[in-house]
Amino acid sequence: MKFGGTSMAGIERIRHVAALVKREADRGNQVAVVVSAMAGETDRLVQMCREAAPLYDPREYDVVVASGEQVTSGLLAITLTGMGLNARSYMGWQLPIRASGHSSALIDHIEASILEGVFEKGGIAVIPGFQGVTPEGDLATLGRGGSDTSAVALAVAVEADRCDIYTDVEGVFTTDPRIVPRARKLEAITYEEMLELASVGAKVLQTRSVGLAMRYNMPLQVLSSFEDQPGTLIVGDEKIEELHMERQLVTGIAHDKNEARITLTGLPDKPGTVAAIFAPLAEANVNVDMIVQSGRAGETSDLTFTVPTAALAHSVAALEKAKAAIGFAAIVTDTNVVKISAVGIGMRSNAGIAAKMFETLAERGINILAISTSEIKVSVLVPEDYTELAVRVLHTAFGLDAKEAA
Amino acid sequence: MKFGGTSMAGIERIRHVAALVKREADRGNQVAVVVSAMAGETDRLVQMCREAAPLYDPREYDVVVASGEQVTSGLLAITLTGMGLNARSYMGWQLPIRASGHSSALIDHIEASILEGVFEKGGIAVIPGFQGVTPEGDLATLGRGGSDTSAVALAVAVEADRCDIYTDVEGVFTTDPRIVPRARKLEAITYEEMLELASVGAKVLQTRSVGLAMRYNMPLQVLSSFEDQPGTLIVGDEKIEELHMERQLVTGIAHDKNEARITLTGLPDKPGTVAAIFAPLAEANVNVDMIVQSGRAGETSDLTFTVPTAALAHSVAALEKAKAAIGFAAIVTDTNVVKISAVGIGMRSNAGIAAKMFETLAERGINILAISTSEIKVSVLVPEDYTELAVRVLHTAFGLDAKEAA
Numbered sequence: 001m002k003f004g005g006t007s008m009a010g011i012e013r014i015r016h017v018a019a020l021v022k023r024e025a026d027r028g029n030q031v032a033v034v035v036s037a038m039a040g041e042t043d044r045l046v047q048m049c050r051e052a053a054p055l056y057d058p059r060e061y062d063v064v065v066a067s068g069e070q071v072t073s074g075l076l077a078i079t080l081t082g083m084g085l086n087a088r089s090y091m092g093w094q095l096p097i098r099a100s101g102h103s104s105a106l107i108d109h110i111e112a113s114i115l116e117g118v119f120e121k122g123g124i125a126v127i128p129g130f131q132g133v134t135p136e137g138d139l140a141t142l143g144r145g146g147s148d149t150s151a152v153a154l155a156v157a158v159e160a161d162r163c164d165i166y167t168d169v170e171g172v173f174t175t176d177p178r179i180v181p182r183a184r185k186l187e188a189i190t191y192e193e194m195l196e197l198a199s200v201g202a203k204v205l206q207t208r209s210v211g212l213a214m215r216y217n218m219p220l221q222v223l224s225s226f227e228d229q230p231g232t233l234i235v236g237d238e239k240i241e242e243l244h245m246e247r248q249l250v251t252g253i254a255h256d257k258n259e260a261r262i263t264l265t266g267l268p269d270k271p272g273t274v275a276a277i278f279a280p281l282a283e284a285n286v287n288v289d290m291i292v293q294s295g296r297a298g299e300t301s302d303l304t305f306t307v308p309t310a311a312l313a314h315s316v317a318a319l320e321k322a323k324a325a326i327g328f329a330a331i332v333t334d335t336n337v338v339k340i341s342a343v344g345i346g347m348r349s350n351a352g353i354a355a356k357m358f359e360t361l362a363e364r365g366i367n368i369l370a371i372s373t374s375e376i377k378v379s380v381l382v383p384e385d386y387t388e389l390a391v392r393v394l395h396t397a398f399g400l401d402a403k404e405a406a
Numbered sequence: 407m408k409f410g411g412t413s414m415a416g417i418e419r420i421r422h423v424a425a426l427v428k429r430e431a432d433r434g435n436q437v438a439v440v441v442s443a444m445a446g447e448t449d450r451l452v453q454m455c456r457e458a459a460p461l462y463d464p465r466e467y468d469v470v471v472a473s474g475e476q477v478t479s480g481l482l483a484i485t486l487t488g489m490g491l492n493a494r495s496y497m498g499w500q501l502p503i504r505a506s507g508h509s510s511a512l513i514d515h516i517e518a519s520i521l522e523g524v525f526e527k528g529g530i531a532v533i534p535g536f537q538g539v540t541p542e543g544d545l546a547t548l549g550r551g552g553s554d555t556s557a558v559a560l561a562v563a564v565e566a567d568r569c570d571i572y573t574d575v576e577g578v579f580t581t582d583p584r585i586v587p588r589a590r591k592l593e594a595i596t597y598e599e600m601l602e603l604a605s606v607g608a609k610v611l612q613t614r615s616v617g618l619a620m621r622y623n624m625p626l627q628v629l630s631s632f633e634d635q636p637g638t639l640i641v642g643d644e645k646i647e648e649l650h651m652e653r654q655l656v657t658g659i660a661h662d663k664n665e666a667r668i669t670l671t672g673l674p675d676k677p678g679t680v681a682a683i684f685a686p687l688a689e690a691n692v693n694v695d696m697i698v699q700s701g702r703a704g705e706t707s708d709l710t711f712t713v714p715t716a717a718l719a720h721s722v723a724a725l726e727k728a729k730a731a732i733g734f735a736a737i738v739t740d741t742n743v744v745k746i747s748a749v750g751i752g753m754r755s756n757a758g759i760a761a762k763m764f765e766t767l768a769e770r771g772i773n774i775l776a777i778s779t780s781e782i783k784v785s786v787l788v789p790e791d792y793t794e795l796a797v798r799v800l801h802t803a804f805g806l807d808a809k810e811a812a
Contacts, residue, residue, distance in 0.1 A: 056484045057483065057484050060480045060481075060494070064476070070469060074467070074469030075458045089469050091545070139497070
């Protein structure tokens with residue numbers, strides 16, 4: 001069981017978490033609990049590090065920031081023992097959880113022997129998420145959101161039946177319920193679909209944690225710590241077959257406003273132009289996404305592509321610097337765009353999804369500025385003003401609307 | 407160098423502490439710094455533990471509460487590295503600082519090898535006070551105020567020349583300057599005098615830390631982190647001789663309002679009565695202090711003694727329970743009393759101190775309710791209303807007044 005910062009924000013909520021843990025233990029389950037810091041606490045600690053020195057030492061940053069989860073694991077263990085349960089907290093350095101280095105470290109290995117000993121004695125282990133110990137024996141943190149990854153890695157280490165990620169949402173929805181009131185909570189979704197949804201803006205779980213679960217085929221469940229009902233299972237494709245769960249061609253519609261469009265005009269028609277454009281961007285560590293080239297052979301052409309909004313200024317600077325080598329006429333940028341994506345494992349065996357998507361948007365007069373596809377995802381770039389309309393019509397077109405509004 | 411919670415309260419103050427550390431390092435000193443949690447932080451953490459479960463698990467309490475010093479040591483190390491110094495924090499479990507058990511643990515041993523390595527490379531070590539690791543490898547805390555003890559133990563472990571305790575006062579004064587504006591800061595004081603002063607209400611240093619320093623003859627200095635001037639040295643008697651420092655018969659006048667007076671009236675004149683009174687109090691773990699018996703042989707008598715105010719209710723209950731065995735007529739209690747003490751190593755060779763004290767108080771019409779003495783201390787119990795007057799007249803009588811008011 002993993003509980004996020006909102007679930008751990010204050011003693012009242014920790015008491016509620018303890019009741020959920022007790023319920024699982026009472027059902028005869030062996031339970032390890034991974035906890036985040038109280039909501040806002042990590043930000044507060046990071047802020048203090050920045051104030052102490054803008055280019056803070058990463059080793060010492062980890063010492064400061066790891067304290068947030070230390071506090072919540074101790075408090076949860078106190079609450080559980082206060083309820084008569086045999087609960088103990090174990091810090092990352094105690095188990096140990098071996099991490100690769102400082103801030104944003106990866107987990108190299110989790111030693112399961114202490115936890116197995118706890119389970120044998122019918123105990124409950126509480127573990128601070130987001131942290132481990134470096135090869136030098138120093139405190140390490142896993143980078144923001146790392147508690148989900150801690151939970152999955154720990155579940156793998158103790159060969160758990162399932163890793164339940166409790167959060168402040170009820171599960172994974174077919175789309176953002178704030179845009180489409182008839183959005184449905186999904187009963188189950190594959191790891192790949194979840195990864196694609198996460199990559200286009202559906203921030204339910206940290207991407208790294210889903211990738212890790214997929215690698216070890218560890219079943220995940222995303223569920224609410226505030227609502228007493230099942231969440232969404234995130235499992236392998238074969239597991240969904242096994243459970244005879246509902247399947248749909250498209251599982252969800254996501255939108256991502258963190259994309260900016262860059263167009264280079266008047267590009268010369270000569271070999272090596274595209275390489276000359278993307279080489280400086282790669283060097284500047286910018287992820288280029290949707291790419292559209294327009295123009296005819298023998299004439300100058302335009303090239304349009306998207307980058308994360310946060311990398312826009314950076315990208316333009318890199319391109320301006322390479323202007324002579326590329327030979328473009330002008331750079332045109334646009335941040336008023338949104339990427340709308342349809343994700344579904346059913347696309348693998350059904351070629352009509354992209355066509356249906358373009359048709360549906362065209363019917364409403366929505367102009368498609370760029371397209372990109374992966375095996376189980378079709379993304380289109382449209383003007384930002386059309387975000388809600390586009391999401392709604394696609395949600396309906398792919399048969400995702402619930403019978404009633406939530 | 408040890409810095410208390412007020413000195414560590416916020417990044418601005420931590421920056422100031424870093425400047426003081428840098429100054430010592432620039433002077434060519436090898437420096438280890440012990441830090442407390444930010445002022446108020448330990449109280450906040452303790453409060454959360456209590457809310458989680460009133461009878462909190464001590465092992466988990468330590469996990470929660472140890473985080474306060476972890477944060478400040480990381481922040482100080484960040485600040486120092488940001489200033490270009492080679493500084494690193496080492497947690498209690500890393501060195502390790504071996505502690506006897508959970509909450510209010512004693513320090514069993516400090517392994518100095520990591521610190522010696524740091525000094526050899528010209529580095530600065532920052533160590534969270536108040537914590538260590540249990541024989542089982544769990545986090546331990548040393549009990550409130552334990553950071554002073556950590557600092558002294560660490561100084562002993564690395565064979566330091568001196569342990570400087572930075573605080574929010576300028577040093578040890580001849581008496582409370584809020585009562586006597588002409589109180590003087592002492593240049594030096596012996597361990598024993600400091601212990602006696604602490605036992606009667608002068609809370610500058612944690613008693614345990616002074617006892618430890620005395621045992622290993624580690625020179626202490628109490629000084630202000632806000633004022634740039636020498637503080638008070640706390641050393642062995644021979645060191646004061648050596649330094650040709652000023653000596654006085656009486657070093658300081660302290661007062662302690664945390665005393666309550668209990669009088670048992672109508673006690674039978676038979677053997678074993680006194681034992682019957684103090685046995686139940688000892689069992690209830692109450693420290694009995696000043697004892698006065700009045701009455702004549704063959705008649706009933708009264709017995710008066712003091713206990714800490716916090717133990718008064720507790721003590722009365724224990725006595726009431728033993729009423730039949732003791733055979734007293736009534737219990738009379740009084741919390742409106744104060745213990746005034748004169749402390750000075752000079753008393754050892756001068757018998758006139760007590761007499762002068764009684765005389766001085768009598769001249770002002772101050773009624774002495776009880777008396778207790780030790781080798782280097784005379785204490786009297788007087789009505790609380792006379793606190794300031796008694797302290798002032800004794801301060802003057804023993805020649806402690808400064809030439810000018812501070």
